[in-house]
Amino acid sequence: MNINLIENPRFANHYYRYLIRQYFTGVADIMHQNFTSETEVWFLDSEIKNDKYSVYNQFTLKVQHGRVTDKHELVVSYDGTTKVLKKPVSQIYNFKTELFNWIAFNGILYKWKYRPQEVINQPEKCYPVVSNTLKPHFEIAFDVPVLKNRYPKYYKILQDFYTKHLDTDTFRNIIPLSVDGFYSSLAEQQRIISPTSNDLLYSHPKTGKEPKKDFKYKGPYQLPKKPSNFKFFFIYQASDKKGAVTELYRYLHSGYKDEKFPFPRMQDYIKIPFELDITKNIEFDEVKNAVATVRNSVKNADWLPDTQYMALFVNPVSKLEKDEARTSIYYKIKEILLYEDVLSQVIKSEHLLKNGQPNKYFNTFLPHIEIAMLAKLGGIPWKLNRPPVNELIVGVGAFYSVTQKTRFVGSAFCFNNEGMFKGFDCFKSNDTYSLAGSIREAVGKFIVTNHTAKRLVIHFYKDISKKELEPIIKTLHALGLPIPVIVVTINKTESKELLGFDMKDPDNLMPYSGTILKVGKSEYLLFNNTRYEPTSKPAQKEYHFPVKIALSCTVKGMLDDMDLVEQLIDQVYQFSRMYWKSTDQQSLPVTIKYPEMVASIYPYFQHDKLPDFGKENLWFL
Numbered sequence: 001m002n003i004n005l006i007e008n009p010r011f012a013n014h015y016y017r018y019l020i021r022q023y024f025t026g027v028a029d030i031m032h033q034n035f036t037s038e039t040e041v042w043f044l045d046s047e048i049k050n051d052k053y054s055v056y057n058q059f060t061l062k063v064q065h066g067r068v069t070d071k072h073e074l075v076v077s078y079d080g081t082t083k084v085l086k087k088p089v090s091q092i093y094n095f096k097t098e099l100f101n102w103i104a105f106n107g108i109l110y111k112w113k114y115r116p117q118e119v120i121n122q123p124e125k126c127y128p129v130v131s132n133t134l135k136p137h138f139e140i141a142f143d144v145p146v147l148k149n150r151y152p153k154y155y156k157i158l159q160d161f162y163t164k165h166l167d168t169d170t171f172r173n174i175i176p177l178s179v180d181g182f183y184s185s186l187a188e189q190q191r192i193i194s195p196t197s198n199d200l201l202y203s204h205p206k207t208g209k210e211p212k213k214d215f216k217y218k219g220p221y222q223l224p225k226k227p228s229n230f231k232f233f234f235i236y237q238a239s240d241k242k243g244a245v246t247e248l249y250r251y252l253h254s255g256y257k258d259e260k261f262p263f264p265r266m267q268d269y270i271k272i273p274f275e276l277d278i279t280k281n282i283e284f285d286e287v288k289n290a291v292a293t294v295r296n297s298v299k300n301a302d303w304l305p306d307t308q309y310m311a312l313f314v315n316p317v318s319k320l321e322k323d324e325a326r327t328s329i330y331y332k333i334k335e336i337l338l339y340e341d342v343l344s345q346v347i348k349s350e351h352l353l354k355n356g357q358p359n360k361y362f363n364t365f366l367p368h369i370e371i372a373m374l375a376k377l378g379g380i381p382w383k384l385n386r387p388p389v390n391e392l393i394v395g396v397g398a399f400y401s402v403t404q405k406t407r408f409v410g411s412a413f414c415f416n417n418e419g420m421f422k423g424f425d426c427f428k429s430n431d432t433y434s435l436a437g438s439i440r441e442a443v444g445k446f447i448v449t450n451h452t453a454k455r456l457v458i459h460f461y462k463d464i465s466k467k468e469l470e471p472i473i474k475t476l477h478a479l480g481l482p483i484p485v486i487v488v489t490i491n492k493t494e495s496k497e498l499l500g501f502d503m504k505d506p507d508n509l510m511p512y513s514g515t516i517l518k519v520g521k522s523e524y525l526l527f528n529n530t531r532y533e534p535t536s537k538p539a540q541k542e543y544h545f546p547v548k549i550a551l552s553c554t555v556k557g558m559l560d561d562m563d564l565v566e567q568l569i570d571q572v573y574q575f576s577r578m579y580w581k582s583t584d585q586q587s588l589p590v591t592i593k594y595p596e597m598v599a600s601i602y603p604y605f606q607h608d609k610l611p612d613f614g615k616e617n618l619w620f621l
Contacts, residue, residue: 005072009065012072016063019174027165030056030084032109038062040109042082052138053083053130059161060497067520068183074175076166077497078157083130085138090123099137102129136322149543151509155501158182185500185517191562193514193570198532199385200577207385209532212583215371215381216269223271224378229307230272233280235294235333236314237349241283244314244349247358249276252312252370256363263363270374270381280309287316288325291332298340308377310343318350331604334619341613343376345369368582372621375580384574392422392446393571394439395459395591397492397599413595414442415575422446423615424595426602436471443479455484457568459575459591461492473554484555488568490592494545498525505534510543516569522551522559526569528576528587544587547572581621597621 028041208214575589
C-alpha cells in the first residue's frame with residue numbers, strides 16, 4: 001500500500017516509531033517499548049565501574065505531530081541512569097523472586113511477572129534491574145539527589161546523543177530529521193511572567209522576593225488572631241533529656257550563638273513568645289512505650305482554656321530506620337495530639353546532636369522549623385502581593401500508600417487568590433462524590449463571605465476525567481452557580497521529557513524564573529526557580545527543572561485568551577511561594593504540595609475522618 005504520511009499523521013507516528021526501533025536494534029545495549037509505545041534506549045556507561053552492577057544511561061524517543069510545530073516532532077529526553085545487576089537470576093540463591101520487577105534479557109526489558117517461556121527457560125541470561133526495593137537486599141546504596149545545576153549536564157548529554165545517533169546520514173535515510181538540531185522556540189511561544197509576581201508582603205509595609213533572605217529582617221505578615229495564649233511542651237525519650245531536648249530549648253529560648261551565622265531567639269524571629277509549660281512535658285523510657293505514654297498523658301492533661309498548646313516532639317527514631325513499628329510512632333503521636341486539639345512540631349534528635357555533640361549546622365534547620373510553627377499556630381509568615389479577586393482556588397493532590405494499598409486524595413484545599421488558606425479535607429481517590437461535596441461546601445462558604453464567585457479554579461495533580469469533573473459541575477449548578485470551572489493540571493514531577501535551555505547564558509543555561517513555553521495546544525512549561533535577575537545565583541536546591549501544566553475549561557474558547565492563560569499560570573507560579581514548611585523556593589504550588597503532604601500522613605491514622613480542628617489549620621507542615 002502507498003500511504004501519504006503527511007495526510008495520515010497518526011499512522012505516520014506509529015510508522016516512525018517502528019523505524020526508530022528497527023534503527024536502534026543492535027545499536028542500543030538495552031531496548032524497551034514503554035506503556036505509551038515510545039522507544040526507550042539504554043547505553044552502558046563504561047566509565048562507572050562496580051562489581052555488583054552496571055550503569056546505563058537511559059533515553060526516551062517520543063514521536064508526536066503538531067504539538068510545538070506544524071510538523072512531525074521527535075522528542076528526545078534523558079531519563080537519568082539505571083543500574084542492572086551483574087549476577088544473573090541463576091546465580092542469586094535463596095531469594096524472594098517476587099521482589100524482581102524488570103529484568104534484562106538479550107538486550108530487551110521484560111516484566112518478571114509476565115516474561116515469556118523463552119525467557120523463563122534461560123535464567124542464566126536474566127539480569128535484574130535494580131529497584132529501590134532490591135537495593136537493601138544486595139547492599140546497594142540509595143542514590144543521593146543531585147542538588148547542583150543539572151541544566152549544563154543534561155544539555156551536554158542530549159547534544160552528545162543527538163550528534164552520535166541522530167545527526168547522521170544513516171538515520172536521516174529512514175527519518176527525515178531537520179538538520180537544524182534541537183528546536184528554537186519562536187517569540188510568540190514564550191512569555192515571562194511580570195517581575196511583580198515575585199513580590200511577597202511581610203510585616204506592613206515591607207515587601208521582598210526571597211523568604212530565605214527577607215523574613216529575618218522583615219518579620220511575619222500577620223500574627224495569629226486567636227487564641228490569646230500559646231504554650232509549648234516537650235515529648236521526648238528519657239535518654240535525650242540532657243542532650244537533644246536541652247539544646248532545642250536553648251535555641252528556641254535564647255537563639256543560636258555563632259560568630260558567623262547567629263540565629264535569633266524564637267520570640268524575635270516569629271514574634272511569638274516561647275512559653276514553656278513543663279507540667280505538660282511527656283517523657284517515655286523506650287520507643288516501644290512512646291505511643292501509650294503520650295496517649296495516657298494527653299487524655300489526663302488539664303488544658304487551660306483560651307490557650308493553644310503545641311508539642312515539640314524530639315523523635316529518637318533515625319530517618320534511616322527500617323522497622324515500621326518504630327517509624328510509625330511519628331504518625332501515631334501526631335494523630336493522638338491532633339484529636340485533642342494539640343498541634344505538634346517534630347524534630348529528629350539526630351539533627352540536634354552529632355556524635356553526642358551539638359550539631360554546628362542546626363542554625364540551618366531553625367528557620368524552617370519556626371516558620372512552620374508560626375503557620376501551624378495560625379500566623380501568616382508572608383502573603384502574595386496582589387489585589388483580591390472573587391475567585392476560589394481548590395487544590396487536589398494525591399499520595400499512594402504502600403501499606404494501605406490505596407491512593408488518598410487531599411481535597412478541597414481551598415485558597416483565595418491572595419494565597420490565603422481556607423481549609424481542607426481528605427478522601428480516598430475513588431470517592432469522587434465526597435470530593436465534589438467538599439468543593440461544594442468550600443464554594444458555599446466562599447460565597448457567604450464574598451457574595452459572588454467569578455470562577456472556580458481547580459489545581460489537579462493529574463488529568464481530570466469527565467467522570468471526576470461531572471459531580472463538581474452538578475454541585476455548582478445545584479448552588480445556582482453556572483460559573484466557569486477551569487482545571488489546571490500540574491504534573492507533580494518536574495519535566496525531564498521537555499526541557500528548555502537559555503542559550504544566552506551558556507554557563508548556567510537555566511531560563512529566567514517565570515518563563516512560560518507553549519508545548520502543545522493547551523500545554524505549557526513553567527520555569528519556576530530563583531533566577532530573577534541576570535546576576536541571580538540560586539541556592540543548590542533551587543535549580544528546578546520546569547513544571548508541565550495543561551489547561552481545560554467548561555466554557556469553550558475561553559482559553560484562547562492568552563492573557564487569561566498567563567494569569568492562570570502566574571497563579572501557579574505565585575502559589576509556589578506560599579509554602580510555609582521551609583524558606584526554600586519550591587517548584588510546585590501549595591495547592592498540590594499541601595494535599596500531597598496530608599495524603600502521605602492520613603493513611604497511617606486510625607480514625608476514618610479528620611476532626612474539625614484538623615481541617616482548619618496546617619498541622620501537617
